[in-house]
Amino acid sequence: METRALHKRYGDKEALRGVGLAVRPGEMFGFVGANGAGKTTTMRIVMGVLEADSGEVLWQGRPMTFEDRRGFGYMPEERGLYQKMRVAEQIEYFGRLHGMSPAAARTATHDLLERLGLSERAGDPIEALSLGNQQRVQLAVALVHDPTLLILDEPFSGLDPIAVDTLAGVLAERRAAGVPVIFSSHQLDLVEQMCDSVGIISAGRMVAAGPVDEVRAREGRRQLKVVVRGAGPGWADDLPAEITHQNGVHVLRAAEADDQAILRAAMSAGTVEHFGWEQPTLTEIFREAVA
Ligand SMILES: Nc1ncnc2c1ncn2[C@@H]1O[C@H](COP(=O)(O)OP(=O)(O)OP(=O)(O)O)[C@@H](O)[C@H]1O
Secondary structure (H helix, E strand, C coil): CEEEEEEEEECCEEEEEEEEEECCCCCEEEEEECCCCCHHHHHHHHHCCCCCCEEEEEECCEECCHHHHHCCEEECCCCCCCCCCEHHHHHHHHHHHCCCCHHHHHHHHHHHHHHCCCHHHCCCEHHHCCHHHHHHHHHHHHHCCCCCCEEECCCCCCCCHHHHHHHHHHHHHHHHCCCCEEEECCCHHHHHHHCCEEEEEECCEEEEEEEHHHHHHCCCCCEEEEEEECCCCCCCCCCCCEEEEECCEEEEEECCCCHHHHHHHHHHHCEEEEEEEECCCHHHHHHHHHC
16 A cells, blocks of 8 residues: 555645655554644545545555445544444444445444454344444444554554453454554553554655665664763763763763763773664654654
């Protein structure tokens, strides 16, 4: 799946200014950005819920069609379950909408309810479920027809840690089956753990994208971290580094620097408890990219 140069305006507001992203089969893509950056708008355009002013959405290298989209699974931001309908009935109903036979929809629903720990709630109306359980049902709705592409808008928000694990496991299974998976999230630690690639969008433009490891490892971004206990004040004043004090230890951070000179200075100043080059976390990269 690929988008090229997507532009979208809402009145005076330029929500997307040329968004291009690509997700390959069996790849999990984390779509991150500040509130209002354009994630939902992009995902709606991919799903055909919204039309772009210009730009292209491609599937397997050609313009995406309605039939292609019928095979996709989507968890929209606005959710959208029928509150009075019963859990199993609802999932089966969406399976039928995607063209499944009644028997196939029933079997898939049964399996998903079990996988998502919802079997006991199968006969309850949606409105009787907690928000987290409603979200699991929403996920089941997105998965019931064995989608060829999964697009999930903030699927992890509001879930407890066990539900996060379950959802992460289900998405990993889809990825292993060769499905491209795209999800937006503000939980960057999760994106870092789960995703093969990441795209950072800021004010309608992609500001960083690529494999998570590469985005983290981009040149000049690594930092030397040194933790020294018992050092006196001022020992690092002449070093090209930033230093912070935390509970009796000095934590020093330097970008490209003479690490051996810093190590010698640290050893003569106190007890070196940690010394090594580190890559920035996705959270640090995100802050820098959207600043
Ligand atoms: N229907 C609409 N009418 C007018 N402006 C809109 C509409 N939908 C979105 N916008 C604006 O377009 C921009 C992009 O919004 P979008 O919902 O795509 O961002 P987002 O990255 O999904 O944000 P969040 O993380 O808060 O969900 C925002 O400035 C938003 O206010």
